Amino acid sequence: MKITRRNFLQMLGITGVAAGGISRVWAIPDKWVEKLQYGPRIETWKMSTCGQCPAGCGIRVRLIDEIPVRIFGNPIAPVNNGFICPMGEAGLELLFHPDRIHQPMRRKGKKGDSSWEPISWEEALGGISKGLQGLLQKKQADRFGFLFGDRNTLLTQFAGDFVSRMGSTNFFPWRDPGINELGLWQALGEFPPLAFDLGKTDYLLTFGTNLLEGPPSPVYFNRLYGKLKEKRPRTGLRMVHVDARMSQSGKNATEWIQIRPGSMGVLALGMTYVILRDKNFDEEFIARYSQDFRGGNEDFQTMVTRDYPPDKVSAITGVPPETLLRLAREFSSAKAPLALSGGMSDRSETPLFTQWAVASLNALSRSFSAKGLWRQPVPLPWAPSQIPSLNTRSGAFSLKPSLVPDTDLPAYWGSEELPHLRSAGELPDLNMLMIAQVDPLYLSTDQKPWKEWLSRIPQVVQFATLIDDTSPYADLVLPTTTYLEQWDLTLPVPNLPFSQLGLQQPIVSPLDGSRPIGDVLLALGTGLGVTTLLPEKSGKSYADYLVARLKPIFASGKGTPFFEAVSLNFLEELRKRGWQVYSYPAFADFWRLLQEKGGWWDPGEYPEVDWKKRKKFTFPTVTRLDALRKERALLSRGEETQKTDIPSTKRSEGPARKAEAPDSFLLAPFTILMNMTGEGASQPLLQEISGLIPRVYWEPWAEMHPERAKKLSLEDGNLIRVVSGKGSVNLRVKVVPTVSSEILGVPFGSGHKESGRYAKNIGTNPVALIDHLVDPLSGRNSWESTHVRVEKVNK
Numbered sequence: 043m044k045i046t047r048r049n050f051l052q053m054l055g056i057t058g059v060a061a062g063g064i065s066r067v068w069a070i071p072d073k074w075v076e077k078l079q080y081g082p083r084i085e086t087w088k089m090s091t092c093g094q095c096p097a098g099c100g101i102r103v104r105l106i107d108e109i110p111v112r113i114f115g116n117p118i119a120p121v122n123n124g125f126i127c128p129m130g131e132a133g134l135e136l137l138f139h140p141d142r143i144h145q146p147m148r149r150k151g152k153k154g155d156s157s158w159e160p161i162s163w164e165e166a167l168g169g170i171s172k173g174l175q176g177l178l179q180k181k182q183a184d185r186f187g188f189l190f191g192d193r194n195t196l197l198t199q200f201a202g203d204f205v206s207r208m209g210s211t212n213f214f215p216w217r218d219p220g221i222n223e224l225g226l227w228q229a230l231g232e233f234p235p236l237a238f239d240l241g242k243t244d245y246l247l248t249f250g251t252n253l254l255e256g257p258p259s260p261v262y263f264n265r266l267y268g269k270l271k272e273k274r275p276r277t278g279l280r281m282v283h284v285d286a287r288m289s290q291s292g293k294n295a296t297e298w299i300q301i302r303p304g305s306m307g308v309l310a311l312g313m314t315y316v317i318l319r320d321k322n323f324d325e326e327f328i329a330r331y332s333q334d335f336r337g338g339n340e341d342f343q344t345m346v347t348r349d350y351p352p353d354k355v356s357a358i359t360g361v362p363p364e365t366l367l368r369l370a371r372e373f374s375s376a377k378a379p380l381a382l383s384g385g386m387s388d389r390s391e392t393p394l395f396t397q398w399a400v401a402s403l404n405a406l407s408r409s410f411s412a413k414g415l416w417r418q419p420v421p422l423p424w425a426p427s428q429i430p431s432l433n434t435r436s437g438a439f440s441l442k443p444s445l446v447p448d449t450d451l452p453a454y455w456g457s458e459e460l461p462h463l464r465s466a467g468e469l470p471d472l473n474m475l476m477i478a479q480v481d482p483l484y485l486s487t488d489q490k491p492w493k494e495w496l497s498r499i500p501q502v503v504q505f506a507t508l509i510d511d512t513s514p515y516a517d518l519v520l521p522t523t524t525y526l527e528q529w530d531l532t533l534p535v536p537n538l539p540f541s542q543l544g545l546q547q548p549i550v551s552p553l554d555g556s557r558p559i560g561d562v563l564l565a566l567g568t569g570l571g572v573t574t575l576l577p578e579k580s581g582k583s584y585a586d587y588l589v590a591r592l593k594p595i596f597a598s599g600k601g602t603p604f605f606e607a608v609s610l611n612f613l614e615e616l617r618k619r620g621w622q623v624y625s626y627p628a629f630a631d632f633w634r635l636l637q638e639k640g641g642w643w644d645p646g647e648y649p650e651v652d653w654k655k656r657k658k659f660t661f662p663t664v665t666r667l668d669a670l671r672k673e674r675a676l677l678s679r680g681e682e683t684q685k686t687d688i689p690s691t692k693r694s695e696g697p698a699r700k701a702e703a704p705d706s707f708l709l710a711p712f713t714i715l716m717n718m719t720g721e722g723a724s725q726p727l728l729q730e731i732s733g734l735i736p737r738v739y740w741e742p743w744a745e746m747h748p749e750r751a752k753k754l755s756l757e758d759g760n761l762i763r764v765v766s767g768k769g770s771v772n773l774r775v776k777v778v779p780t781v782s783s784e785i786l787g788v789p790f791g792s793g794h795k796e797s798g799r800y801a802k803n804i805g806t807n808p809v810a811l812i813d814h815l816v817d818p819l820s821g822r823n824s825w826e827s828t829h830v831r832v833e834k835v836n837k
């Protein structure tokens with residue numbers, strides 16, 4: 043029988059057709075299907091870790107005759123227990139993408155032209171080597187920089203090591219802060235953020251935190267939400283979600299509180315006002331472990347009681363005073379209340395203020411004293427074990443945050459501000475910039491300075507699987523492997539209460555000409571005489587680096603490779619007695635088990651936070667907020683920045699000005715599980731199921747409140763033009779009561795200018811319509827501060 047694609051799929055028993063009619067094995071190229079005609083059709087399975095987002099879910103890949111045909115969840119990976127999200131399932135579409143580049147590509151025209159000529163790896167590496175050599179010889183190593191999309195893997199640390207061993211401090215990780223990270227960083231001065239155990243709370247209050255549709259780990263939290271909801275009749279757990287738009291986390295909560303965009307921090311402080319007035323707060327924690335709560339003209343208590351009474355807070359937030367009073371009293375009367383803020387969904391105008399206010403609400407409401415609720419992440423037996431941040435003052439990559447001058451407050455900038463920091467004289471001129479795993483010209487709200495900055499750097503080298511929106515500003519694009527063709531290690535997920543290392547291992551050999559980033563860096567370093575990149579002299583590859591980093595884990599005797607069907611309690615008991623589930627007397631046995639099982643974890647939860655051993659919790663005060671605003675003002679020294687929007691001190695706490703005109707809305711991009719990083723647009727399966735709205739595929743939509751739609755004579759499905767100061771786009775309206783009447787909600791993730799045939803010029807990138815407005819306290823870019831005009835399009 044001649045094997046066609048259809049009967050081949052039937053034979054594999056995977057003819058299940060995904061939403062929209064695309065098979066889950068659609069991605070396998072025809073030539074591979076043909077190859078299978080005559081093969082013995084032997085089925086094998088390989089364990090690895092998903093690399094589509096930083097959450098580190100374990101995967102199990104099914105192979106027929108060594109050809110991967112489908113990705114499942116690894117049932118023994120503790121973070122996901124066999125479940126994966128649609129992005130995880132679609133990984134083969136990335137691996138087999140028909141537009142993957144197979145050779146290094148040199149740009150032919152001027153910067154900005156997407157026109158390429160293929161060159162050999164030898165020529166490409168020779169050019170890079172020559173450039174780096176020149177800088178080293180002239181003692182100008184600080185003119186080399188690396189912008190690196192942090193996917194929470196060991197590779198980020200290796201790339202950071204590479205930069206520092208070259209003698210440069212210009213390593214720029216591009217990352218989104220974890221849940222509560224900005225607030226706890228200010229309040230406790232520590233990085234990474236504390237972990238929390240959702241199972242221990244009896245009152246969960248999420249300020250916009252969309253645990254179910256984005257980082258840090260949507261699959262883990264979806265599972266946990268399910269379990270907690272099941273037990274709710276017995277435990278009485280309340281889950282309240284506060285947001286301007288009802289996300290999946292809002293839908294799965296017991297109550298959704300609609301709020302004006304950008305005012306969540308004000309609500310949190312309004313709640314603290316009520317708690318203070320009721321005198322129902324954690325006196326002991328405040329007295330022993332905090333500073334500046336009271337005792338001065340500008341202390342926290344004075345600020346809150348003066349500036350955040352319920353009537354004023356209600357007018358700002360749109361939350362009725364009686365709801366505010368009820369929430370405050372419920373929350374402060376709970377035994378283990380937990381308020382969360384942030385994560386990728388925290389793109390409001392005032393993320394730092396909101397998070398600090400939410401941290402203060404926790405401090406006040408006995409959350410930090412609740413048994414087992416807050417956990418202290420334990421570093422792995424190597425250091426540094428977490429991804430540090432950009433040091434604003436030096437531009438360096440550092441675990442230790444630099445402080446705002448004359449204060450005890452950590453400074454913070456996102457890498458998105460690099461061109462502005464350069465203009466402000468905070469970074470040196472670069473001769474060579476490497477870029478990997480991030481597409482700043484798609485993600486940035488301010489593309490012009492990025493284009494200008496990249497155009498001024500003589501040698502921009504990008505690592506990529508597909509030509510993306512940033513590529514036209516690179517001089518050279520090097521084809522890199524996907525997570526299914528390389529070694530790596532996913533690090534413990536921030537905020538989760540236990541440690542896990544997910545092993546990524548090559549499911550297939552690198553396809554046609556692509557190379558792993560780690561090995562390319564190693565080859566460059568070795569060529570330049572930098573021999574200290576590998577901890578062991580015998581090492582030759584990035585895999586050897588990874589193995590060397592695992593040896594201290596083995597030597598520590600802690601944790602275990604993932605294991606089957608052993609109860610956690612039993613395992614915890616074994617751990618206490620110093621026993622192990624598996625026997626692995628030598629490192630080789632441990633390493634074999636890791637490959638078989640897919641990773642390592644320490645089932646002992648992180649210890650509870652010991653407040654006696656920490657810096658005191660610092661409350662926000664007017665003086666501190668002013669100091670942060672001054673830090674942000676340094677951007678105004680940059681020439682280019684003067685032409686753009688300077689952070690406005692008026693926006694540091696409250697919401698944006700209310701749109702007055704009937705056709706004016708605040709544009710509010712939101713993330714969806716199907717494409718939370720934006721990279722899913724290049725994978726057709728995800729485009730087919732991108733919306734939860736029936737019959738909306740491949741195109742984003744605009745969510746509008748029914749009252750506003752009625753006033754504009756708009757109906758579900760009508761076409762509208764959305765106009766901002768940066769341009770306009772056409773979108774279909776989805777009329778839903780689950781958005782604030784002030785906002786126009788548009789999903790993030792499509793509208794790429796490049797990124798392969800399934801993403802290029804398809805859909806709309808709402809971020810491109812947004813004004814560049816930086817939060818005056820954190821230095822992060824806001825996604826919720828641009829007013830747009832809406833017009834009906836008659837067709």
Ligand code: SF4
Pocket residue numbers: 092093094095096097098099122125126127128129130131259260261
């Ligand atoms: S949550 Fe992230 S890591 Fe887990 S399956 Fe989805 S994309 Fe992969």
